[in-house]
Amino acid sequence: MIEINNLHKKFGKNQVLSGVNLTIKKGGIYAVLGPNGSGKTTLIKSVLGMIIPNKGTIEVLGENIKNKSVYRNEINYLPQIATFPGNLKVKELIKMIRDLRQKACGEQLLIELFSLEPFLEKKLSTLSGGTKQKVNIVLTFMFDSPIIILDEPTTGLDPGSLIRLKKLIQKEKQNGKTILITSHIMQFVEEVSDEIIYLLEGEIYFKGTKEELQNNTMQTNFEHAIAEITTYRTDV
Amino acid sequence: MFKILKYSFFDLIRSRWSYVYFLFYLALGFVLLFLNNDLSKAVITLMNVIIVLVPLIGTIFGVMYFYNSKEFTELLLAQPLKRSSIFLGQYLGVAGSLTMSLVFGLGIPFVLYGLFKSDAIWNFSLLLVTGTFLTLIFTALAFNIALAHENKIKGFGFAVLLWLFLAVIYDGLFLLSLIVFEEYPLDTFSLVATMFNPIDLSRTLILLKLDISALLGYTGAIFKQFFGTNYGLILSLVMLLLWTIFPIFSLIFKAKRKDF
Amino acid sequence: MFFLIGCLFTCIMLKANTIEVCSSCTIKSIKEGVSKSSDFDTLLIKKGTYKEFNIIIDKPLTVIGKSFPVVDGEDQGEIITIISDYVTIDGLFIINVGTSYTTDYAAIRVVRSKHFLIQNVVLEKLFFGIYLEKASEGKVFHNNIIGDAVEEFNSGNGIQLWHCKNVIVSQNIVQHVRDGIYLEFSDDIVIKNNISSNNVRYGLHFMFSNNDEYVNNTFDNNGSGVAVMFSKKIKMHNNTFKKNWGSSSFGLLLKEINDAEIIGNTFEENTTGISIEGSNRVRYEKNDLINNGWAIKVRGACYTNTFVNNNFLYNSFDISYNSKLNDNEFKNNYWSSYTGYDLDKNGIGDVPYRPVKLFSYIVNRTPETIVLLRSLFMDIIDFSEKVSPVFTPDNLTDANPLMRKFQ
Numbered sequence: 001m002i003e004i005n006n007l008h009k010k011f012g013k014n015q016v017l018s019g020v021n022l023t024i025k026k027g028g029i030y031a032v033l034g035p036n037g038s039g040k041t042t043l044i045k046s047v048l049g050m051i052i053p054n055k056g057t058i059e060v061l062g063e064n065i066k067n068k069s070v071y072r073n074e075i076n077y078l079p080q081i082a083t084f085p086g087n088l089k090v091k092e093l094i095k096m097i098r099d100l101r102q103k104a105c106g107e108q109l110l111i112e113l114f115s116l117e118p119f120l121e122k123k124l125s126t127l128s129g130g131t132k133q134k135v136n137i138v139l140t141f142m143f144d145s146p147i148i149i150l151d152e153p154t155t156g157l158d159p160g161s162l163i164r165l166k167k168l169i170q171k172e173k174q175n176g177k178t179i180l181i182t183s184h185i186m187q188f189v190e191e192v193s194d195e196i197i198y199l200l201e202g203e204i205y206f207k208g209t210k211e212e213l214q215n216n217t218m219q220t221n222f223e224h225a226i227a228e229i230t231t232y233r234t235d236v
Numbered sequence: 237m238f239k240i241l242k243y244s245f246f247d248l249i250r251s252r253w254s255y256v257y258f259l260f261y262l263a264l265g266f267v268l269l270f271l272n273n274d275l276s277k278a279v280i281t282l283m284n285v286i287i288v289l290v291p292l293i294g295t296i297f298g299v300m301y302f303y304n305s306k307e308f309t310e311l312l313l314a315q316p317l318k319r320s321s322i323f324l325g326q327y328l329g330v331a332g333s334l335t336m337s338l339v340f341g342l343g344i345p346f347v348l349y350g351l352f353k354s355d356a357i358w359n360f361s362l363l364l365v366t367g368t369f370l371t372l373i374f375t376a377l378a379f380n381i382a383l384a385h386e387n388k389i390k391g392f393g394f395a396v397l398l399w400l401f402l403a404v405i406y407d408g409l410f411l412l413s414l415i416v417f418e419e420y421p422l423d424t425f426s427l428v429a430t431m432f433n434p435i436d437l438s439r440t441l442i443l444l445k446l447d448i449s450a451l452l453g454y455t456g457a458i459f460k461q462f463f464g465t466n467y468g469l470i471l472s473l474v475m476l477l478l479w480t481i482f483p484i485f486s487l488i489f490k491a492k493r494k495d496f
Numbered sequence: 497m498f499f500l501i502g503c504l505f506t507c508i509m510l511k512a513n514t515i516e517v518c519s520s521c522t523i524k525s526i527k528e529g530v531s532k533s534s535d536f537d538t539l540l541i542k543k544g545t546y547k548e549f550n551i552i553i554d555k556p557l558t559v560i561g562k563s564f565p566v567v568d569g570e571d572q573g574e575i576i577t578i579i580s581d582y583v584t585i586d587g588l589f590i591i592n593v594g595t596s597y598t599t600d601y602a603a604i605r606v607v608r609s610k611h612f613l614i615q616n617v618v619l620e621k622l623f624f625g626i627y628l629e630k631a632s633e634g635k636v637f638h639n640n641i642i643g644d645a646v647e648e649f650n651s652g653n654g655i656q657l658w659h660c661k662n663v664i665v666s667q668n669i670v671q672h673v674r675d676g677i678y679l680e681f682s683d684d685i686v687i688k689n690n691i692s693s694n695n696v697r698y699g700l701h702f703m704f705s706n707n708d709e710y711v712n713n714t715f716d717n718n719g720s721g722v723a724v725m726f727s728k729k730i731k732m733h734n735n736t737f738k739k740n741w742g743s744s745s746f747g748l749l750l751k752e753i754n755d756a757e758i759i760g761n762t763f764e765e766n767t768t769g770i771s772i773e774g775s776n777r778v779r780y781e782k783n784d785l786i787n788n789g790w791a792i793k794v795r796g797a798c799y800t801n802t803f804v805n806n807n808f809l810y811n812s813f814d815i816s817y818n819s820k821l822n823d824n825e826f827k828n829n830y831w832s833s834y835t836g837y838d839l840d841k842n843g844i845g846d847v848p849y850r851p852v853k854l855f856s857y858i859v860n861r862t863p864e865t866i867v868l869l870r871s872l873f874m875d876i877i878d879f880s881e882k883v884s885p886v887f888t889p890d891n892l893t894d895a896n897p898l899m900r901k902f903q
Contacts, residue, residue, distance in 0.1 A: 049313075052495060085311075
């Protein structure tokens, strides 16, 4: 599905990614974890083509993405900070994205699911952070694409919406989608993810299932296991 | 690209700033016509204003739009769209809405004052052509600056500095070098120096129309060929075109390499 | 007495005969006609081509061409020379005057004669056209002179007056010669309603001539418009000076001119509208100076000239001075580049106008800087010079500029 080879990225003097190799197979939920500044967002944005790597190749669905744009039609992306052009209305934004992608689209169910109807005619600049995140989620899930990338999807969500989001993710997984998530909320990660990818200092420090992680670190608690991960070197 | 252009354009049409510029030009046109009550005189005054003001507005507005639409840009980048079409679309959206503000803002008062019945119409068309070129050039330069600087304040600073340099400082240095080297033949130098500044180029176009009698007062053969024939007009227009195309290419080139 | 003179004239007229000249007449050439005629006869030249030159008219004669007979000098020399009073030349088409570097051959020359009239004559392929030499009390009327001059050194003037007095030159068209009309040591001459255009040097040229006037003439696209030099009391009214383009080109040049009047003229699209040098007590009134490079260029030694009620419209530079001294007066002119206001609504601007810009001083020094015309930088330094003049005469202002064009 996604094949990353020897990926390097430097911002100024700051080496963010140094030789990442990663293969993500079709289906399942992958959690990309790591401390702040470990390169999670950089990795995700590289896959999306928003960041141009210094070295290395990325293949999505068997195609090198360098200087390509059409492959993004197969990816739904939820950005970390939900910021939108302020003087657009929610409805117009949805319409615009739909127009840009020219793809079958199921936004109506999602709008109902997150009770966004009252906000449809409001300008995006007037919305609260949580509501914006809901709009963000609608925009991400309204298309039917094989790959879904979620960067901190839980930010600003109330508990009810969080539950709905989790259900949504599970549903997409059952539909055979490949889902990539980054998050700081370990409980959420533990609940939804199948496999953990742990980034540290620009390299993949650990990749495996939750069980493997717990066995390796000899911790029963997931959160502790993550915290302990750096003390036990495992063979990836 | 045309979709992006459409959305950028509509986004701008809705924003306050387009109206502010439109109203500004409208007011400028009416005030000048009211004060002068003479179309040709108003056009001449406007020409002096336009070659300084349009670059300033183009630069500031270009930089401002770029930074303000960062979110929009990022949203677009995750979509299956080519980078070149995203940025070209946005650029044309901005430059297009600015040009429209200029053309309609100035056009309406002049048409109401009887432009079509006056012989100032050619001067006025020249004014709009130069204004459009300057908008295209300076918006593109502004986008280049904004792309190169993540920091808003820095970007703004550089943009204003660029304007100040091309509008004032360049001519100051130009004058200084002409005076310092006055013993040497300078006509080629002065024409070449003019080519390297889009504001000077537009000024030359205006000079060709308004001050041809004075320009022919100089003896140099190269001057005579440049100002006395169509050579000057054609060369200036070609150079303005190059000045437009070059920053647009640089914009696309830079955009392809930038991380977001 | 009047009766006597009247009788005398009538007697003469009664005696006068008309002699016809044509290829099938008994008299076949103009020369023959002249020799066979008596005083006050009329020679009627019929249509045809007469290959003649050096025709000397030595008696009072009226020579009339019928349907423009052609007198072809075949480049041999002068064609008609008048050395008698009371000669009229009318309706001839004279071509091919000889060109010489030593003698000024003319199509028609009048020498030491009075009461001549030269009218309806067409001159082409000429060297000098009509040359009046110590002639007086005559008229040059409604002639058409079309030369083919390219260079100054081998071309002559259209109408030349040398040591003449009381001559009227009117309604002539002169083009493509060296000087359209040239006056030297000629006083009390009236030049009106002429069109002098496309001439190599000047449209009209005065040297050492006093008390002359030129009115309602048009000078268009000449090397330079009109040069008035070393002359006194010249009246210049209602003329048009147009499109005199070139490095040292001007609409009107005054050099060592005193007590002249320049009123109601239009100077349009000249590199320099009026260039003045060593001219005193000249009155400039009600002139329109439009779209010139320099409306007025003052080159020094000009005192007590007055500029009143003129319109300075859209000139690149209104006035240029090459010194810091000013003894000339500017008042109640309209300046299109005036930006002042009129709070008391009396039609006169409340702030004085300074017509000399620093930039014109710079351009005088370094001509290439002209490409910086209308630059914002120039506006800024012009403004600072306006606030505190350093390089330009600080008393040179129009303290009462008009708010509207003088009509």
